[in-house]
Amino acid sequence: MSLKRLKRLSLILFGGLLSLFFVFPAWAAEPGFRLPENPVEGRRLFVSKGCARCHTVWGEGGTGGPDLGKISPAGSFLQLAGILWNHSPQMTERMGEKGIQRPTFTPEEMAKLVAYLYSLQYFGEAGDPARGKALFAEKSCIKCHSVGGKGGEIGPPLDKFGRFLSPIAMAQAMWNHGPEMATAMQALKIPRPKFEGKEIADLLAYIRVEGKGGEGIYMLPGSPTEGRRLFQDKDCIKCHAVRGKGGTIGPDLGRRELKRTVSEVAGIMWNHAPHMWAKMKTLRISEPKFSGKEMADLIAYLYFTGYLDEPGDHLKGKRIFSEKGCMACHSLGGKGGKVGPDLSRSKAVTSPIDLASALWNHAPAMEKVIEEQRLPWPRFEGENMRDLVAYLQSFTKATVPKR
């Protein structure tokens, strides 16, 4: 199969896989702020709204804008919406040059598009077979395992994992057989290998090229909803919290640093496994084994923990509203500028997705006035946008977030 076809196939499979992502009942609690039901539409919008004419994702797409497969680390919904907003003037200018009409979005469309952007980091770059071949020797896998008939016989041949596009199947098998492998390594005085970056993906790329894996390519879709359930069923929660909720024996797993690709997170779990197993023994928790797509589900859950924003701080939001110059043009409850609409009565502050789409849609009108008044383009960094949402929502009691 050519590389190009493989890429296209992976995109299709990836799209299908994403459709399983976006059903988080608890996160749907915030009014109007949910994950879309069919994120494949996010990709479709990306194409139909013209984004793909300038932006490449995984080697496919146009030129004129940065490769969006590489924006990192994954920010929350509002942080990604803020990035879009910050770049809006330059993008609008480029669109003008290219004769592309600047698209507008309904709140639902904005949610789908941003969810798609959020998911781009999940699979990461494709592995490199040449590096994988070198790693297979460097990490001593070759002493115990064969691929394509070449290598040791202490462990089983690894060819069968070449049928998978995602390295998660192999990572899961490594996890499950981890304790036995550790024993074999000790007996042969081979140090237990550790993984960095996309090394597991590189290893898989090598196995896919060199191995006799047979026909059929499977992706092992990951579902965050399933993952959240497994996080409890497999006892992870006894030792780990996610954003403050759960055990404290291991580190909090909702941290930004863990929003990495599947192969990186699988590598991190592998690296920490001996320490975790030891702790499990002392606490009489049995070592978890994973079957089917369970590890993919868990990692998808960890990846998506940061998607929906925590409620913001309305006092900080108040300061941002005046510091960013919004007050020069907008009033709130009658007080403030009159150039733009009174935002306390605006439908745009009903939810984060309404605000994000309204901001994007009105950017060109605002840009014109800002240029006339020689004001700088207000940029949103860090938690700016969620604090602003909290402040704007505090004006309409009915829409104050319940959490």
Ligand code: HEC
């Ligand atoms: C006419 C070309 C063009 C089109 C069409 C376009 N963009 Fe962009 N985009 C750019 C350029 C150029 C930049 C870099 C702007 C800058 O540096 O401020 C950019 C930046 C971005 C960034 C920030 C990337 C980063 O590295 O932080 C995101 C996200 C983005 N675009 C998303 C989109 C989406 C979503 C669409 C479709 C609605 C879109 N773009 C349509 C040209 C375009």
Ligand code: HEC
């Ligand atoms: C010291 C020998 C040794 C080394 C080195 C070693 N393994 Fe293993 N591996 C084994 C043994 C033995 C098993 C089977 C364990 C069992 O029976 O549970 C195994 C099992 C596996 C499995 C599960 C296979 C299956 O069919 O389910 C995978 C995947 C795997 N190893 C990958 C690797 C990779 C990748 C490396 C290099 C980073 C590596 N191993 C290094 C000995 C080793």
Ligand code: HEC
């Ligand atoms: C008995 C307690 C315990 C259980 C159960 C447990 N872990 Fe851990 N985990 C730890 C400890 C302790 C560390 C830190 C290990 C180290 O520093 O090497 C850790 C580290 C990690 C890390 C690396 C975190 C980082 O910040 O680099 C990940 C990821 C992880 N665990 C995932 C899981 C998952 C997923 C499960 C459930 C399948 C799980 N753990 C079950 C104790 C546990």
Ligand code: HEC
């Ligand atoms: C220079 C004047 C100006 C500044 C500064 C300004 N806006 Fe606006 N804003 C406008 C205008 C004019 C409109 C109406 C545009 C239209 O009709 O397309 C608007 C519309 C909006 C809307 C859509 C309201 C609706 O009901 O559809 C939102 C939300 C908004 N602005 C938020 C902000 C925020 C937040 C800031 C500060 C970061 C800000 N604006 C700064 C001029 C401004």
